[in-house]
Amino acid sequence: MSQIPSPAVPASATASALADATQASGMVIVGGGLAAATAAQTLRTEGWDGAITIVAQEPEVPYQRPPLSKGFLAGKEGEDALLPLPVDWYAENNVTLMKGTQATALNPQSHTITLDNGTTLPYTKLLLATGADPRRIPFPGVDLEGVYTFRTKADSVALKELLTGGGKNVVLIGSGWIGMEIAATARELGNNVALMGLEEVPLSVAIGTALGTVFTDRHKEAGVRFELPASAAEIQGTDGHVSSVLTTTGVTLPADVVIVAVGVVPNIALAQGAGLTINNGIEVDSALRTSAADVFAAGDVANAQHPVTGSHARSEHWANAIASGKVAAKSMLGKDAALDDIPYFYTDQFDLGMEYSGFGALAKDAELVIRGELASREFIAFWVLDGRVVASMNVNIWDVQDAIKDLISSQRIVDTAALADPQTPLETI
Numbered sequence: 001m002s003q004i005p006s007p008a009v010p011a012s013a014t015a016s017a018l019a020d021a022t023q024a025s026g027m028v029i030v031g032g033g034l035a036a037a038t039a040a041q042t043l044r045t046e047g048w049d050g051a052i053t054i055v056a057q058e059p060e061v062p063y064q065r066p067p068l069s070k071g072f073l074a075g076k077e078g079e080d081a082l083l084p085l086p087v088d089w090y091a092e093n094n095v096t097l098m099k100g101t102q103a104t105a106l107n108p109q110s111h112t113i114t115l116d117n118g119t120t121l122p123y124t125k126l127l128l129a130t131g132a133d134p135r136r137i138p139f140p141g142v143d144l145e146g147v148y149t150f151r152t153k154a155d156s157v158a159l160k161e162l163l164t165g166g167g168k169n170v171v172l173i174g175s176g177w178i179g180m181e182i183a184a185t186a187r188e189l190g191n192n193v194a195l196m197g198l199e200e201v202p203l204s205v206a207i208g209t210a211l212g213t214v215f216t217d218r219h220k221e222a223g224v225r226f227e228l229p230a231s232a233a234e235i236q237g238t239d240g241h242v243s244s245v246l247t248t249t250g251v252t253l254p255a256d257v258v259i260v261a262v263g264v265v266p267n268i269a270l271a272q273g274a275g276l277t278i279n280n281g282i283e284v285d286s287a288l289r290t291s292a293a294d295v296f297a298a299g300d301v302a303n304a305q306h307p308v309t310g311s312h313a314r315s316e317h318w319a320n321a322i323a324s325g326k327v328a329a330k331s332m333l334g335k336d337a338a339l340d341d342i343p344y345f346y347t348d349q350f351d352l353g354m355e356y357s358g359f360g361a362l363a364k365d366a367e368l369v370i371r372g373e374l375a376s377r378e379f380i381a382f383w384v385l386d387g388r389v390v391a392s393m394n395v396n397i398w399d400v401q402d403a404i405k406d407l408i409s410s411q412r413i414v415d416t417a418a419l420a421d422p423q424t425p426l427e428t429i
């Protein structure tokens with residue numbers, strides 16, 4: 001995974017008339033994740049030399065989350081892998097980073113936000129990059145010690161301590177990407193891992209049954225136990241600590257650690273309180289403008305209109321946090337910008353590495369074409385709709401993303417036999 005490119009030196013001259021007029025309040029970003037960091041960096045590289053303030057509720061320098069369930073949790077990667085920008089970047093680029101500070105209210109009329117330290121912060125332009133929080137389901141017993149959700153660095157640090165050394169009984173509730181990744185890492189660390197989820201085949205909602213089976217089989221081979229389809233009827237405990245999970249199918253799974261990974265909900269509270277349009281997150285146009293003047297949204301919290309599909313989609317992925325952070329920053333500076341990237345995400349589970357590009361919503365009704373053999377665990381899957389590739393996923397085959405994105409963005413009619421033939425270069429199809 002690549003880092004955000006190094007920051008260029010901010011342009012010394014003001015980029016636009018905006019700068020002079022707004023030096024006093026400047027650009028304010030709420031959030032402390034990848035979208036926030038990328039937006040701050042882009043404001044500087046795009047020539048903004050006025051004030052930038054990041055209001056970040058977590059006590060951390062902005063960090064990115066993918067390693068939390070993979071290399072960082074496994075102990076293979078350190079803190080550096082979490083940082084999209086060096087720790088010193090903020091001070092060196094005159095960006096005020098208010099760590100451990102929550103924005104509690106937004107007033108679009110007065111162009112101010114209120115902070116939990118009681119102060120009011122004016123803004124010229126505001127970016128809401130508040131991300132998402134784990135969905136919390138009130139399973140009986142969810143408050144027992146040893147039951148976790150998983151989103152933050154603190155979650156990963158706590159679980160690393162418990163799982164390293166192995167031998168624990170770990171139960172995952174939730175069979176999506178995060179649940180499957182944590183299951184793989186926990187198993188690799190030598191723990192007994194059981195996973196339950198509502199789908200017959202994990203990940204099938206996202207990538208279909210045949211491809212979900214590839215990942216599920218790899219987990220089974222490694223000794224992960226699946227209870228499917230099932231949810232938790234009760235998390236049971238002894239002396240206040242979790243001891244087992246009773247599934248809705250009547251199975252009792254021993255548990256020292258339970259991780260609830262049942263999706264996320266976007267952090268819309270600020271926007272909702274201010275009367276902004278909410279629709280599965282904060283609704284924004286393709287330039288990431290909200291319904292309030294001078295207020296923008298990016299990252300997991302933003303439900304953006306995509307110029308290709310014309311419809312809104314909220315992406316909960318790493319690449320979108322970067323792409324939308326850049327677009328939001330340009331938009332805040334009054335420059336033409338649109339979030340028109342082809343959606344992209346990736347996962348690593350055991351020795352399966354995967355990249356996915358394309359429009360999941362269009363893939364639902366598409367024909368699945370496989371280049372290579374699923375059983376070999378080295379293949380490319382294409383979703384073809386009306387003769388055009390709308391999405392694709394490469395598993396353990398690398399350096400094909402440029403060709404795949406070209407196939408998708410060109411919207412050219414493809415020969416599916418050529419698509420399925422590993423000998424035919426993708427560029428020629």
Ligand SMILES: Cc1cc2nc3c(=O)[nH]c(=O)nc-3n(C[C@H](O)[C@H](O)[C@H](O)COP(=O)(O)OP(=O)(O)OC[C@H]3O[C@@H](n4cnc5c(N)ncnc54)[C@H](O)[C@@H]3O)c2cc1C
Pocket residue numbers: 030031032033034035036055056057058064065066067068069101102103104129130131132150151152178267270298299300301315316317318319321344345346347348
């Ligand atoms: C464990 C894990 C593994 C992942 N792995 C992958 C992967 O392999 N591939 C992939 O494509 N994607 C992955 N993702 C998804 C990816 O990390 C997210 O899409 C990305 O973090 C979104 O960035 P963001 O900046 O929008 O939000 P976040 O990273 O959620 O950051 C938002 C920040 O805003 C703060 N905040 C919220 N409200 C306020 C407030 N009122 N005031 C101040 N601060 C506030 C939050 O505390 C948080 O720190 C993973 C996510 C997790 C949790």
